[in-house]
Amino acid sequence: MVNAKLTQIIYELIRGASLHLPPDVMNGLRRMAAIQDTPLAKELYGCIFDNLKKAAELNRPICQDTGALQFFLKAGTGFPYLNDTEDSIKDAVRQATKKIPLRPNVVESFEEKNTGDNIGSRAPWIEWEIVPDNQDLQITVYMAGGGCSLTGRAKVLMPLEGYEGIVRYVFDTITEWGVNACPPLIVGVGIGTCTPTAAALSKKALLRPIGLHNANPKARDMEERMKKGLDSIGIGPLGMSGKESLLALNIEYAAHHPATLAVGISAGCWATRRGKVLISKDLTVKSDK
Amino acid sequence: MQKKILTTPITDDMIKDIRIGDIIYLTGIVGTARDDGHRRVVEGNRLPDFDLTGTAVMHVGPIVLGDRAHGFEIIAAGPTTSRRMERYEKEFIQKTGVKLIIGKGGMGEKTTAACKEFKALHCVYPGGCAVSAATAVERVLGVEWEDFGMPEAFWILKVKELGPLIVSIDTNGNNLFKKNQAVFDKKKEAAIEEVSGHVHYSHK
Numbered sequence: 001m002v003n004a005k006l007t008q009i010i011y012e013l014i015r016g017a018s019l020h021l022p023p024d025v026m027n028g029l030r031r032m033a034a035i036q037d038t039p040l041a042k043e044l045y046g047c048i049f050d051n052l053k054k055a056a057e058l059n060r061p062i063c064q065d066t067g068a069l070q071f072f073l074k075a076g077t078g079f080p081y082l083n084d085t086e087d088s089i090k091d092a093v094r095q096a097t098k099k100i101p102l103r104p105n106v107v108e109s110f111e112e113k114n115t116g117d118n119i120g121s122r123a124p125w126i127e128w129e130i131v132p133d134n135q136d137l138q139i140t141v142y143m144a145g146g147g148c149s150l151t152g153r154a155k156v157l158m159p160l161e162g163y164e165g166i167v168r169y170v171f172d173t174i175t176e177w178g179v180n181a182c183p184p185l186i187v188g189v190g191i192g193t194c195t196p197t198a199a200a201l202s203k204k205a206l207l208r209p210i211g212l213h214n215a216n217p218k219a220r221d222m223e224e225r226m227k228k229g230l231d232s233i234g235i236g237p238l239g240m241s242g243k244e245s246l247l248a249l250n251i252e253y254a255a256h257h258p259a260t261l262a263v264g265i266s267a268g269c270w271a272t273r274r275g276k277v278l279i280s281k282d283l284t285v286k287s288d289k
Numbered sequence: 290m291q292k293k294i295l296t297t298p299i300t301d302d303m304i305k306d307i308r309i310g311d312i313i314y315l316t317g318i319v320g321t322a323r324d325d326g327h328r329r330v331v332e333g334n335r336l337p338d339f340d341l342t343g344t345a346v347m348h349v350g351p352i353v354l355g356d357r358a359h360g361f362e363i364i365a366a367g368p369t370t371s372r373r374m375e376r377y378e379k380e381f382i383q384k385t386g387v388k389l390i391i392g393k394g395g396m397g398e399k400t401t402a403a404c405k406e407f408k409a410l411h412c413v414y415p416g417g418c419a420v421s422a423a424t425a426v427e428r429v430l431g432v433e434w435e436d437f438g439m440p441e442a443f444w445i446l447k448v449k450e451l452g453p454l455i456v457s458i459d460t461n462g463n464n465l466f467k468k469n470q471a472v473f474d475k476k477k478e479a480a481i482e483e484v485s486g487h488v489h490y491s492h493k
Contacts, residue, residue, distance in 0.1 A: 040310075043312075047415040047421065048415065048418065050418070051415075051418035051420050058420060060365055061364070061365050061419070061420075062419065062420065063417045063419045064349065064350060064351050064364075064365035064419040064423075065419075102352070103351075103352045103365075104439055113438070114437070114439070147369065147416065162488075162489060162490070163488040164488060167488060168481055171477050171484075179466065179469075180372055182393065182417045222487075225483075225488070228484075229480035229483060233476045233477050233480055234473065234476060235473060238415055238416050240413065269417060270417055271417045
C-alpha cells in the first residue's frame with residue numbers, strides 16, 4: 001500500500017537529485033575545470049557550469065535525460081513500513097514524472113512502447129539489502145542516463161588473464177565508449193565470479209562518493225593507477241580532448257571462483273545524479289546527505 | 290572572435306568551407322529525431338509532413354510541457370548519443386535533405402561518407418547542457434509522430450543561436466572523433482602497459 005508520508009520523502013529525494021548535483025560531483029567538476037589549458041576544453045567546462053546555473057535558476061532538471069530510476073535500499077529488519085516501501089516508491093516516481101517533470105524513459109519490453117509515467121515491468125528498478133538489528137530505511141536513488149549506461153559491460157575473464165586483463169578490458173571500453181558518455185566520468189569497476197555479481201558491484205562502486213577509496217590497500221592502489229592511466233589518454237570533457245577525463249574510478253569486489261575472474265563496468269556522466277536519504281521508523285528524515 | 294551563425298535554409302555553399310573543430314551557432318529550424326524516428330524514415334520509408342530540406346536534425350529527446358491546445362514549452366533538450374543513429378543516418382540525410390546533424394559523440398564511416406556526398410555537417414552540442422539548449426528554443430512549431438512518446442516524437446523547433454556546435458564531420462569527409470580516437474588508442478596502449486606492470490596479484 002502507498003504510504004503518503006513515505007511517498008513524499010521519496011518524491012523530495014528524486015526532485016533534489018534531478019535538480020542539483022551532489023556536492024562531491026560539483027567539487028570534482030570545479031577542480032577539473034580549473035586545470036584545463038586549451039580554449040575548447042575551457043569553453044566546454046564553461047558550458048557545463050552555465051547549464052548548471054540556468055537549471056538552478058529555472059528549477060529544471062539539469063539534463064533532459066532524467067534517466068531510468070533505480071533505487072538501492074538498505075532496510076533495517078525493524079523498519080515498520082517495509083510492506084509499503086515499493087508501492088510508495090512507484091507512487092513517488094509517478095508524481096515526480098508529472099510534477100518536476102521527468103522525461104518518460106520507460107519503454108515496456110517487447111511492446112516497445114513508452115509507458116509515459118516511468119513505471120513498467122521491474123521499473124523503477126529496486127534492489128534490497130537487509131540490515132539486521134536496525135529500524136531505519138536508507139534509500140539511494142540513481143538516475144541512470146542512456147548515454148552513460150551504453151558504456152556498461154561485463155565479462156568473465158580466465159584467471160590467468162589476471163588483473164592485467166581487467167585493466168585492458170576497462171581501458172578498451174572507456175576509450176571506445178566513454179567519449180559518448182559525457183565525460184568527465186565516474187567509472188565503477190566490479191570484480192567477482194560471474195557477470196551479474198561483477199556488474200552489480202560496478203554499480204555499487206559508481207555510487208560511492210568521489211574521494212572515498214576502497215579500504216583494501218591493493219584495491220585502492222589499483223583504483224588510483226587506473227584513474228591516472230585513463231586520465232593520461234586525454235579523452236577530456238565531452239570526449240573532445242582535454243586534461244583528465246575521470247571524476248573518479250572506484251572498485252568494489254567479491255571473492256571469486258578459482259576458475260573465473262569476472263569484471264563489470266558502469267559509468268556515470270559529468271551530471272551523475274544520485275541522492276540518499278535515511279528514514280527513521282517514525283517516518284522522519286534522519287539525514288539527507 | 291565573431292560568432293559564426295548559420296541560418297536555415299542552409300545551402301551547400303554556406304557550409305563548404307567549414308572544417309572540423311570549427312565552432313558554429315544555428316538560427317532557424319531544427320527537427321528532432323532519435324532511434325525510432327530514423328527507423329520510421331528509413332525502414333518505414335515515411336517522411337514527416339514538415340519538410341526538413343535545408344534545415345537541421347538534432348539527436349535529442351526533449352522534456353516538453355504543455356499540449357496542442359495550449360502550446361508546448363521545451364524544458365530541457367540536450368543531445369543524445371549520435372552513434373546510435375549511425376546505421377540509418379546516411380539514408381536519413383538523403384531522404385530528408387537536412388544539412389546539419391547535431392548530437393553528441395562522433396559518428397562513423399557511413400555518415401562521414403554521406404556528409405561528403407550530400408554536403409552536410411555533423412556537430413556536437415555539449416552533452417548534458419540541456420537547459421542551455423532549451424533556452425535557445427524560441428518556439429515549438431509543431432510535433433508529429435507522437436505515438437513514439439515524448440522523447441522519440443518528431444518535434445519541430447525554432448531556435449536562436451543554438452550552440453556552441455563543434456563541427457565533428459565536415460563536407461570534405463574529415464572526422465574529428467576518428468582523428469582523436471587514433472591519438473587516444475595510441476596513448477591507451479602505453480597507459481595499459483604502465484598500469485599492468487603494477488597489478489600482478491597472485492598467490493605465488
